[in-house]
Amino acid sequence: MKPANKNIHAVVMAGGAGTRFWPLSRESSPKQMLKIVGEDTMIRQTIKRLRGFVPDENISIVTSEKLKFDLGIHLEGLKKGKGRLKIITEPFGRNTAPAIGLAAVYLKKTKTDTIMIVLPADHSIRSEDIFIETLKTAIKCAEGNRLVTLGIKPSRPETGYGYIKKSSRLKSQNPKLQMYRVERFTEKPDAKTAQKYLKDSNYLWNSGIFVWKTSAILEEIKKYIPALYSGLLKIEKAIGTKDERKIIEEVYSELDAVSIDYAVLEKSKNVMVVPADIGWSDVGSWAALDEALPHDANGNIIKGNVIDVESRDSIVFSGGRLVATIGLKDMVVVDTADATLVCRKEKAQDVKKVVDELKKHGREEYLIHKTVERPWGAYTVLEVGDRYKIKRLFIKPGASLSLQIHRHRSEHWVVVSGTARVTKDREVYDVHPNESTYIPMSTKHRLENMGKVPLQIIEVQNGEYLGEDDIERLSDDYNR
Amino acid sequence: MKPANKNIHAVVMAGGAGTRFWPLSRESSPKQMLKIVGEDTMIRQTIKRLRGFVPDENISIVTSEKLKFDLGIHLEGLKKGKGRLKIITEPFGRNTAPAIGLAAVYLKKTKTDTIMIVLPADHSIRSEDIFIETLKTAIKCAEGNRLVTLGIKPSRPETGYGYIKKSSRLKSQNPKLQMYRVERFTEKPDAKTAQKYLKDSNYLWNSGIFVWKTSAILEEIKKYIPALYSGLLKIEKAIGTKDERKIIEEVYSELDAVSIDYAVLEKSKNVMVVPADIGWSDVGSWAALDEALPHDANGNIIKGNVIDVESRDSIVFSGGRLVATIGLKDMVVVDTADATLVCRKEKAQDVKKVVDELKKHGREEYLIHKTVERPWGAYTVLEVGDRYKIKRLFIKPGASLSLQIHRHRSEHWVVVSGTARVTKDREVYDVHPNESTYIPMSTKHRLENMGKVPLQIIEVQNGEYLGEDDIERLSDDYNR
Numbered sequence: 001m002k003p004a005n006k007n008i009h010a011v012v013m014a015g016g017a018g019t020r021f022w023p024l025s026r027e028s029s030p031k032q033m034l035k036i037v038g039e040d041t042m043i044r045q046t047i048k049r050l051r052g053f054v055p056d057e058n059i060s061i062v063t064s065e066k067l068k069f070d071l072g073i074h075l076e077g078l079k080k081g082k083g084r085l086k087i088i089t090e091p092f093g094r095n096t097a098p099a100i101g102l103a104a105v106y107l108k109k110t111k112t113d114t115i116m117i118v119l120p121a122d123h124s125i126r127s128e129d130i131f132i133e134t135l136k137t138a139i140k141c142a143e144g145n146r147l148v149t150l151g152i153k154p155s156r157p158e159t160g161y162g163y164i165k166k167s168s169r170l171k172s173q174n175p176k177l178q179m180y181r182v183e184r185f186t187e188k189p190d191a192k193t194a195q196k197y198l199k200d201s202n203y204l205w206n207s208g209i210f211v212w213k214t215s216a217i218l219e220e221i222k223k224y225i226p227a228l229y230s231g232l233l234k235i236e237k238a239i240g241t242k243d244e245r246k247i248i249e250e251v252y253s254e255l256d257a258v259s260i261d262y263a264v265l266e267k268s269k270n271v272m273v274v275p276a277d278i279g280w281s282d283v284g285s286w287a288a289l290d291e292a293l294p295h296d297a298n299g300n301i302i303k304g305n306v307i308d309v310e311s312r313d314s315i316v317f318s319g320g321r322l323v324a325t326i327g328l329k330d331m332v333v334v335d336t337a338d339a340t341l342v343c344r345k346e347k348a349q350d351v352k353k354v355v356d357e358l359k360k361h362g363r364e365e366y367l368i369h370k371t372v373e374r375p376w377g378a379y380t381v382l383e384v385g386d387r388y389k390i391k392r393l394f395i396k397p398g399a400s401l402s403l404q405i406h407r408h409r410s411e412h413w414v415v416v417s418g419t420a421r422v423t424k425d426r427e428v429y430d431v432h433p434n435e436s437t438y439i440p441m442s443t444k445h446r447l448e449n450m451g452k453v454p455l456q457i458i459e460v461q462n463g464e465y466l467g468e469d470d471i472e473r474l475s476d477d478y479n480r
Numbered sequence: 481m482k483p484a485n486k487n488i489h490a491v492v493m494a495g496g497a498g499t500r501f502w503p504l505s506r507e508s509s510p511k512q513m514l515k516i517v518g519e520d521t522m523i524r525q526t527i528k529r530l531r532g533f534v535p536d537e538n539i540s541i542v543t544s545e546k547l548k549f550d551l552g553i554h555l556e557g558l559k560k561g562k563g564r565l566k567i568i569t570e571p572f573g574r575n576t577a578p579a580i581g582l583a584a585v586y587l588k589k590t591k592t593d594t595i596m597i598v599l600p601a602d603h604s605i606r607s608e609d610i611f612i613e614t615l616k617t618a619i620k621c622a623e624g625n626r627l628v629t630l631g632i633k634p635s636r637p638e639t640g641y642g643y644i645k646k647s648s649r650l651k652s653q654n655p656k657l658q659m660y661r662v663e664r665f666t667e668k669p670d671a672k673t674a675q676k677y678l679k680d681s682n683y684l685w686n687s688g689i690f691v692w693k694t695s696a697i698l699e700e701i702k703k704y705i706p707a708l709y710s711g712l713l714k715i716e717k718a719i720g721t722k723d724e725r726k727i728i729e730e731v732y733s734e735l736d737a738v739s740i741d742y743a744v745l746e747k748s749k750n751v752m753v754v755p756a757d758i759g760w761s762d763v764g765s766w767a768a769l770d771e772a773l774p775h776d777a778n779g780n781i782i783k784g785n786v787i788d789v790e791s792r793d794s795i796v797f798s799g800g801r802l803v804a805t806i807g808l809k810d811m812v813v814v815d816t817a818d819a820t821l822v823c824r825k826e827k828a829q830d831v832k833k834v835v836d837e838l839k840k841h842g843r844e845e846y847l848i849h850k851t852v853e854r855p856w857g858a859y860t861v862l863e864v865g866d867r868y869k870i871k872r873l874f875i876k877p878g879a880s881l882s883l884q885i886h887r888h889r890s891e892h893w894v895v896v897s898g899t900a901r902v903t904k905d906r907e908v909y910d911v912h913p914n915e916s917t918y919i920p921m922s923t924k925h926r927l928e929n930m931g932k933v934p935l936q937i938i939e940v941q942n943g944e945y946l947g948e949d950d951i952e953r954l955s956d957d958y959n960r
Contacts, residue, residue: 023804309833322819322845324503324834327827335820339802340813342822347807353789354804365802382862382870387913388896390862390870390938412894412916414940416868433867434942436892436916458870460894460938462914 008139009114010054011103014043014063014071014121015093019355020285020348023339024317027367028070032121037283037292043071043121047078047085053132054117060086060106061121062099069480073373091249095257096208097264101221101228102248104214105236115139116217118210118260124292126279134276138211141170141179141272147220147265148211149182150276151204155291157194160284162186162206162261166273180273185266204273206261207280216270224264228255286332286341287348289315304335315345337370337380375478376401377454389466393447395420395455400448402476409463409470411439413447418455421448444474488619489594490534491583494523494543494551494601495573499835500765500828503819504797507847508550512601517763517772523551523601527558527565533612534597540566540586541601542579549960553853571729575737576688577744581701581708582728584694585716595619596697598690598740604772606759614756618691621650621659621752627700627745628691629662630756631684635771637674640764642666642686642741646753660753665746684753686741687760696750704744711735766812766821767828769795784815795825817850817860855958856881857934869946873927875900875935880928882956889943889950891919893927898935901928924954 018031025031032043040048047059056078063071068089075085088106090099100118107114117135125131138148151164166180185206189197197203222229231251238247265271281292293301300311304318311328318335325333330345343351358366371380376399382390395401395418403423413420413436420431423446424439431437439445441463449455463470473480498511505511512523520528527539536558543551548569555565568586570579580598587594597615605611618628631644646660665686669677677683702709711731718727745751761772773781780791784798791808798815805813810825823831838846851860856879862870875881875898883903893900893916900911903926904919911917919925921943929935943950953960 023802307834307837309827309830322503322843323822324819324831325822326830326834327824328822329824331822333820333822339804340815340820342803342805342808342811342813344807344809347789350789350806351804354787354806357787363802383872385872385896385936388936388938392863392865410914412892414892414942416865416940416942434890436918436940438916456865456868458868458940460896460916462894462896 005053006055006058007111007114008054008117009058009060009107009111010050010117010119011100011107012043012046012059012061012119012121013096013099014061015067015090015099016120016122017093018122019352022351022355022358023336023341023365024334026365026369028067028372029074029369030067030122031283033071033074036289037124037281041074042124042283044075044078046119046121046123047075049125049128049131050117050119053135057084057086060088060103062088062090062103064093065089065091070373073375076375091245091252093257094252094255096260097221097225097258098228098231098252098255100210100217100260101225101232102235104218104221105232106239107214108218109236109239111214113213113215115142116212116214118208118212120208120282122283123208124279124281124283127277131276131278134274134278135211137177137179138274140172140174140177141274142211142213142216145213145216145270147216147268147271148179149265149271149273150207150209150211150278151180151273152207152276152278152280153201154198154203154205157191157198158205159188159191159194161282162188163197163203164206164273165202166204166275167202170272178275180275182265182271182273185261204275205280207276208261208282209276210260217264220264220268220270224267225258228258231255285348286315286334286343286351287345290345313345339365375399382458384466387462387464387466389461391459391461393455393457393459395447395449395457397449397452397454400477401446402471402473402478402480403444403446404474405442405444405472406439406463406470407442407472408465409461410441411445412460412462413437413439414458414460416456416458418449418453419451420455420457421450422446423448446475485533486535486538487591487594488534488597489538489540489587489591490530490597490599491580491587492523492526492539492541492599492601493576493579494541495547495570495579496600496602497573498602499832502831502835502838503814503816503821503845506845506849508547508852509554509849510547510602511763513551513554516769517604517761521554522604522763524555524558526599526601526603527555529605529608529611530597530599533615537564537566540568540583542568542570542583544573545569545571550853553855556855571725571732573737574732574735576740577701577705577738578708578711578732578735580690580697580740581705581712582715584698584701585712586719587694588698589716589719591694593693593695595622596692596694598688598692600688600762602763603688604759604761604763606772607757611756611758614754614758615691617657617659618754620652620654620657621754622691622693622696625693625696625750627696627748627751628659629745629751629753630687630689630691630758631660631753632687632756632758632760633681634678634683634685637671637678638685639668639671639674641762642668643677643683644686644753645682646684646755647682650752658755660755662745662751662753665741684755685760687756688741688762689756690740697744700744700748700750704747705738708735708738765828766795766814766823766831767825770825793825819845855879862938864946867942867944867946869941871939871941873935873937873939875927875929875937877929877932877934880957881926882951882953882958882960883924883926884954885922885924885952886919886943886950887922887952888945889941890921891925892940892942893917893919894938894940896936896938898929898933899931900935900937901930902926903928926955 018025163186165183167183170179299313301315307324309326314328314331316333332343334341377394380392498505643666645663647663650659779793781795789806794808794811796813812823814821857874860872
């Protein structure tokens with residue numbers, strides 16, 4: 001592997017809520033954190049794809065305050081060598097222009113000027129080598145102070161994307177480099193226009209992958225979104241001071257939500273496009289998996305514990321429970337521990353309506369999965385009843401939960417594998433498989449796995465109030 | 481309510497496996513034990529429908545050895561007054577002719593001769609008053625030593641049923657009684673023939689509801705199924721002796737599986753039909769619910785925890801988990817704790833293929849539900865892991881589990897509501913909510929609910945082997 005380029009930075013946009021992949025996506029585990037295409041999650045693949053080209057310490061991830069903690073856990077183990085991924089948090093999402101501006105001023109603060117690659121965290125790219133080669137071309141182009149976007153050659157008359165019409169080719173010392181001026185950006189076309197664009201080699205899909213110098217994009221933001229620019233100046237001054245978070249929040253509360261495409265690229269005279277034949281998909285809905293995953297002989301994509309009888313052209317995902325499908329045609333079925341989606345493929349975008357309904361009623365099936373990753377391992381809610389809740393806890397070897405107190409619940413722990421080191425008030429003792437212990441309400445306690453094998457505990461909570469927020473952390477390895 | 485008729489007996493045929501209602505039906509809870517149409521389960525409604533007409537002590541239920549125990553629990557609480565339902569068990573199913581013959585000899589043994597109404601346990605009848613009136617007519621007819629079947633006026637060109645062609649009307653003292661000679665039984669017709677039958681008022685559906693004297697049906701069995709008849713004579717002699725079960729098993733192992741329709745009714749010259757306009761449905765598959773249940777404005781039948789967006793003409797059943805359906809058309813979706821079915825309505829019969837597949841691999845999703853009714857209450861399996869199993873036990877007030885020993889597992893019990901009286905070797909003590917206790921392997925123990933409210937316990941089992949058959953019962957209130 002070639003040494004990575006110290007002067008190139010990557011900004012991964014990971015603020016998306018990804019409601020279109022419900023019930024696999026949840027508020028606390030949106031699309032970018034799902035393993036739907038390929039061997040790892042979308043954001044982890046996005047980061048891995050840059051390995052050897054951009055050093056890990058040059059990768060920043062822009063996400064929301066809300067998601068920061070879960071995303072941090074999710075990305076654990078990705079930090080290789082001395083590299084440490086940076087996480088930049090927005091107080092709340094304001095579309096891509098503010099997110100890109102914020103990342104740019106953070107980069108500007110550390111390096112005077114640098115190349116900045118902007119990547120959505122949740123796109124799929126099959127041809128990774130060609131992708132890196134394309135980025136190199138785009139960087140060459142961006143070094144001339146231009147804003148560069150990667151344009152995808154359309155493979156179907158898609159009406160859901162914006163298109164870019166390229167014009168003349170840019171002259172370059174290297175005749176192999178394909179770089180074009182942009183004639184114009186277009187709105188999402190109707191079906192007839194999309195057919196026309198498909199036949200015209202000048203039209204490309206706007207991929208949302210951009211390359212530019214921090215100075216160049218800030219310059220254009222200054223010109224086309226002056227309110228954002230002046231906010232960014234305030235933030236730049238506050239970075240590293242005790243007021244940093246407060247100022248960012250103040251600035252954000254005044255900002256309009258606006259995309260970089262609409263507010264800058266469509267207006268700027270300085271935009272170039274580099275055609276990218278990289279096997280790209282934005283994986284925009286369950287139905288979009290058709291372009292990102294291989295099919296069986298009947299045109300189906302079937303994963304997990306499924307018995308199928310004569311279905312065709314359908315997508316069936318099961319977690320652990322059994323799903324039996326019979327005679328489906330153009331359907332999507334997705335099963336998780338607490339919710340199942342059954343949807344006609346052409347209606348896959350309407351999953352949003354279900355999510356809106358769940359959101360409105362504050363239902364857990366929108367917020368979290370039954371299994372929740374924590375820095376120390378994971379817990380799974382097995383059952384919630386009247387005045388009791390049952391969880392399975394999985395604690396990694398060497399890991400430790402915080403020293404904590406619950407005011408409204410007591411806990412019975414039965415160890416089913418591994419050995420638990422339990423702190424209970426002043427006592428410290430070990431609990432082995434097939435042994436149990438009891439933590440009364442308002443008792444200081446801590447659970448640790450000092451062993452070499454995972455510790456599994458069944459926890460039965462009793463109490464009037466069993467919310468996750470009944471926790472007072474006295475000491476925590478993970479600084480929560 | 482009028483006094484019931486002491487000289488009329490009813491035989492409810494409840495041996496069916498009901499695989500066509502998987503995943504709601506399981507081997508241990510087949511269709512007749514499901515609450516799919518109306519306020520109670522099919523078999524309980526079948527029995528309740530006879531109340532005031534046939535005394536409870538005159539109702540017998542024919543079922544399999546396998547199902548007897550679960551069915552007994554299921555029917556608890558139905559026995560009103562001095563009445564006690566009788567359960568007649570077959571060692572294994574041999575279709576309707578042997579089952580009806582067996583019931584007839586049991587009846588013959590207690591009463592010299594009697595009217596016997598034969599009813600499938602799993603049909604739906606909307607017009608209960610008319611049904612009883614129709615039975616009265618059929619009884620009048622059967623008193624003349626005739627075999628009587630109830631014929632349903634076809635409401636659609638059904639190709640899945642056999643038809644009866646009636647001929648001349650029987651003369652009777654009461655001119656209002658509609659009783660007809662049968663010209664012939666017909667095979668399941670093709671679509672064109674079914675259309676013809678629909679227009680011809682002489683064709684009726686064969687309902688599988690029969691009325692005759694025990695002497696009359698045994699006479700015809702003697703004539704048309706002599707092998708069965710001689711077996712029945714052997715059984716008749718053995719009833720009440722210590723060899724009863726052994727002889728029944730011997731006889732059954734020699735019998736052909738054959739239906740009473742095919743083997744007797746189609747051949748006998750002595751069959752009459754009484755037209756029955758009773759809102760009948762045999763509820764033969766999930767798709768058949770369309771005729772038995774009301775629809776919403778979009779033609780859907782939706783039950784349980786479902787969020788639907790613009791589906792039409794679909795059937796969606798959810799247990800507790802959330803099911804979201806979008807844009808379905810003519811689909812069946814059925815969700816249970818451990819399995820989900822998604823099926824095109826016209827393929828509903830193919831559920832059998834899924835069940836065959838599960839059966840072949842001995843999978844639990846075919847055998848039992850996660851919640852299993854017991855005489856003392858119920859248990860729900862919450863999770864099965866490596867060397868552990870978690871159950872929620874629900875024990876009715878006043879009920880008691882057997883005094884038992886497990887050789888391969890220990891049990892931790894956490895009481896979440898009610899009070900548990902625990903016997904553990906020689907100790908007897910109470911465990912209250914938020915308290916726990918531990919039963920080591922090979923320790924004699926018993927769990928009782930002496931209180932007035934239900935007792936709920938979370939049980940965590942530990943051991944190398946966690947099968948339900950690791951139980952040695954030393955004393956049991958339910959004689960198991």
